[in-house]
Amino acid sequence: MTEPCDLGAVQARALIGAKKLSAAELLESCLRRTDALDHAVNAMVVRDDAGARAAARAADDAAARGAALGPLHGLPVGIKDLEDVGGMRTTYGSPLFRDHVPAEDQALVRAIRAAGAVIPGKTNTPEWGAGANTRNSVFGATGNPFDPQRSAAGSSGGSAVALATGMVPLATGSDNGGSLRNPAAFCGIVGFRPTPGLVPNEKRGLGWSALPVLGPMARSVPDLCLLLSTIVGDDPADPLATTVHGRRIQRPEHYATPAPVDLASLRVAITPDFGFAPTAREIREEFASKTDLFRHLFAAAENTTPDCSGTDEAFEVLRAVGFLAGFLDRYRSDPGQLGPNVRANVEEGLRYGAADVARAELAQTAIYRRWQAFFTRHDVILTPSITISPRPWTELFPAEIDGTPTRTYFHWLALAYAVSLVGHPALSLPLGLDRHGMPFGLQIVGPRGGDAKVLAVAAALERELAGDPRTARPVPDLARLAAAPPLRNSPNFLGFG
Template sequence: MQDITDLSALALSAAIAERRLDCRSVMAAFLARIGAINPQINAIVSLRPEEDLMAEAEEADRALAAGNHRGWLHGIPFAVKDLAEAKGILCSFGSANYADFVPDYDDFHVERIRAAGAIVIGKTNAPEMGLGSHSYNPVFGVTRNPYDRTKSAGGSSGGAAAALAARLLPVADGSDMMGSLRNPAAFNNVVGFRPSFGRVPSLGNELFLGQLAVNGPMGRSVADVAALLATQAGHDPRDPLSLADEDLSLDAGRDLSGARIGWLGDFGGYLAFEPGVLELCHASLDAFRRMGCVVEEVPPGFDMDRLWQTWRTLRHFLVAGGQAADYADPARRARMKPEMIWEIENGHGLSAADVYAASLGRSDWHRHVAGLFDRYDFLVLPSAQVFPFAAEIDWPKAIDGRAMDTYHRWMEVVIGPTLAGLPVAAMPAGFGANGLPAGIQIIGHPRGDRAVLAAAAAYEKVTDWLGRQPAF
């Protein structure tokens, strides 16, 4: 058998269910690998004591022996992103203001992951309060890229993506407002999936206005990602915006011949790209052509600066509201990162008319994208505008000579699918001459999660990038 930590999550699940592997051996293998590699990349944080985890693994083995198989994640080690609550484990949100917060409850998707049998071993690192696509914070420090430890692992699900690439976890959860499941997938050569808004219920969605961020799965294969999504997804009455249950099983044999693919690229030169990134992503379109797809370039057709201003307004508004109490306390405000204060203070300057105008802009964008789906089955974009950058910097200040005027402007490529609430599979696009990975977004129709996963699985079959592992 392959090394335990090299197995896919589904292969590991089958081996445990069939008693070819015991949960204790699985836990010991992952803890040994975490002990050897995690100090180099800092992906896993708040790791629980080994004796407690081994005891839970032994209990999982006893349950199996008694005929009690809890679910496909039975006995599998799992670390929750440090922006989601997991009962009894520190949830710092990467913030000094929450460095001692230990919740006595699980977020909704964490409940479901535990119910499927997973053993939660700790957390995965993230940027402070999830702001910025680079996973560093004052509580745990920076997460480094397994393919080059001098580089960023991206964010905000950077710890999850790096842990997957380094084989510290078989599958992982993440969340995504501004590319946080997509940028880290690209930076770490793994798969990320941003579900349709409402597909995965969340504690944060009891606010009817909070319609940008989602929780979702990450993995080393599309099949693993689809399996975790099926566990996370489904209506929950505590989340008024959660979608009804539906079949999300992976249609892995879907024939994409004749499918129409729209390439959005750099939106007619609007977006800046580090040399090599756009070219690499464009070259990945050959995989669709090999499957018999029809690939066409799509002109922008929308005022992209208006889309950016729409994004900024809605993000300022939501961040300012969510962090109002901390900002109002001078001592807590002093511990906030400058980007958080910038978001909040910009939010304080907004009027109701500003937010309404941004909502109209979002609606216009949704109509525009709906029109594109009258002509195309899927849209494709790069997942990031740069290769992984130096881990010591906070964010890229310029791309190919073009100044980035905000801390998140360098990730503008991801805002379109978010604002339209669309399902997106973040897939590898290969490696640049620098040896660093890049990725693409495969974007589907509204609520077309299952179709996007099928397209991603077909793309995975005709590419081999996911088989390339970092060296340790």
């Protein structure tokens, strides 16, 4: 019999609405799963069982009274530990905030609560989200659900693992250089980077920077759409939020369910590397093999890429500028309180001047315009989500790929940050396992503002590929995880040693 925690969010919400499943039953199932497995993967690092139980009881009372129920009514949602939850410990993965308890929810969390969700706790993240390996010196490392000694990627690694193992049906994430898409790919779930401003973020320090975004994570595209529909909108505190004065432009109903799409009408570009990413040979081969299974579904599937010349250089500068804005004062006062990834970004930023920033922004604009020309001839782009198969989390970042040194600690994320730089929406869809038995992710990139198109294409592909074990969403061995030793006993679990 299916455990309630293994139900999809859409299905669970329908059962709650029909009074065939209670919010309390669903929550207790999720808590039992967390109790049984989290020792092996360390995903749910802050818990509020009592508060969640009280919220679930209130949700059931509302259903019994016949009250209007929100779209997430009674559904447990994991919140990434970069996002403020009022009254709940929120550390940002930093020892500076080890005991920090915000007074109030940030806007994203308020929207999720207003939609009826239950918040059982916080999911692990690297310090300040810096790096695509979920490790920090507060809670330690998060292990991959398919092999806890391998990386779950990051920075939304805790959310991805909690979803893959059934600890929650929905979770939040954020994305700068792939922080939603990379862990989704490594853990076999769905992660969506929306167009900047679609999901408002009043906490972004550089308000006009389109690199960092908030977004949803789930086990399926329809589930992801359900969460997305509750967090889109407008907020005057976010300069990028789409608005016309006095009128709301972004509406939840535009995203609540994937729109129908005829795959046979689409002109698809297929590239393993955008012409520059250091994609490992085995990932290239896996990508070619998997896309050969379904490229016939499209009107045209061409091996081609937009011209991304200059992407590495522009992203490196603009990313460093963001870290300077956020961490320069802390770096100057006590650099020892910052982890190696944050320090590396700040120190890189200090090497740049105004002329470097100007060149980076000019390059970003030129690349963006080349992409717009490319999308006059193509509807979507398909790439691998990430350049490598999961490696041990003891490797802070891949120093080489196929024997070639990487440019930076985040160079291996180039498939993701190529998209971040131009602001297009992108989704990572699970596509079976690779030759190592680890999840493989397909990145689907849409046109400018084409969030609904990306979701529609992803949902259609998900349905088409679900029946083939080579392309269906993989599920971790839960019994093996339950019997695994505590991850905290692993060498170098805590910190960056």
